[in-house]
Amino acid sequence: MTSQALRIVVWGENVHEHTNPQVAAIYPRGMHTVIADGLRALLPAAQVSTATLQEAEHGLSESRLAETDVLTWWGHKAHGNVSDAVVDRVQRRVHEGMGLIVLHSGHYSKIFKRLMGTTCSLTWREAGERERLWVCNPGHPIAQGLGTYFELPHEEMYGEPFAVPPPDEQVFISWFEGGEVFRSGNGYTRGNGKIFYFRPGHETYPTYFDANVRRVIANAAEWARPPVARWMDSCPNAKNSPEKIAAKV
Numbered sequence: 229m230t231s232q233a234l235r236i237v238v239w240g241e242n243v244h245e246h247t248n249p250q251v252a253a254i255y256p257r258g259m260h261t262v263i264a265d266g267l268r269a270l271l272p273a274a275q276v277s278t279a280t281l282q283e284a285e286h287g288l289s290e291s292r293l294a295e296t297d298v299l300t301w302w303g304h305k306a307h308g309n310v311s312d313a314v315v316d317r318v319q320r321r322v323h324e325g326m327g328l329i330v331l332h333s334g335h336y337s338k339i340f341k342r343l344m345g346t347t348c349s350l351t352w353r354e355a356g357e358r359e360r361l362w363v364c365n366p367g368h369p370i371a372q373g374l375g376t377y378f379e380l381p382h383e384e385m386y387g388e389p390f391a392v393p394p395p396d397e398q399v400f401i402s403w404f405e406g407g408e409v410f411r412s413g414n415g416y417t418r419g420n421g422k423i424f425y426f427r428p429g430h431e432t433y434p435t436y437f438d439a440n441v442r443r444v445i446a447n448a449a450e451w452a453r454p455p456v457a458r459w460m461d462s463c464p465n466a467k468n469s470p471e472k473i474a475a476k477v
């Protein structure tokens with residue numbers, strides 16, 4: 229079976245890059261462009277584009293989302309500025325089958341909290357600590373191409389308790405130099421859509437240039453591809469039972 233080219237939109241809040249010189253030095257063209265570059269390098273057949281908060285409708289119009297298979301989401305400072313109409317729209321598309329990859333501080337985005345139905349809070353510390361991401365399930369599609377673990381030399385710490393529903397699929401657990409652990413690669417299904425939360429990606433570190441991080445995001449995009457067969461989005465009245473229909477034939 230030949231599969232269609234995956235259409236990926238990388239959404240970036242695009243605020244820190246313009247307000248924090250440290251972030252601008254690492255990501256002069258924005259974090260979203262670097263995430264998109266990583267996807268293009270690893271998924272050459274995919275159609276990868278970007279969208280930002282500052283664009284009309286945050287770059288996520290009805291028609292654009294209708295032609296999006298997988299959306300990645302990085303936000304932090306401006307979660308509150310994301311329009312509720314766009315959040316409703318993204319949620320509806322996830323229920324229809326669009327994949328959603330939520331990155332790092334996106335844990336507190338309106339769309340992730342909406343889809344999880346919980347506060348999505350966690351503990352954190354910004355101390356440039358080493359993070360070791362352990363692979364929980366080597367057979368999982370998102371873990372392909374990785375070793376038993378990989379490390380990032382400097383990251384922000386996120387720790388438990390992470391107030392999300394128990395993941396349907398646990399792909400990574402992180403350990404930090406300070407001793408904390410965190411469920412850092414979590415798969416969910418909502419309606420027809422797959423959701424993957426992936427923890428690394430604090431804006432003051434070059435995390436989205438890391439080869440393993442790029443591999444995970446690319447694997448997750450493939451994993452989150454919309455299903456071919458879908459649940460119906462209605463409650464039709466089944467007036468005739470299958471037996472009755474069969475008896476008439």
Ligand code: ZN
Nearest residue numbers: 333384430431
């Ligand atoms: Zn952060």
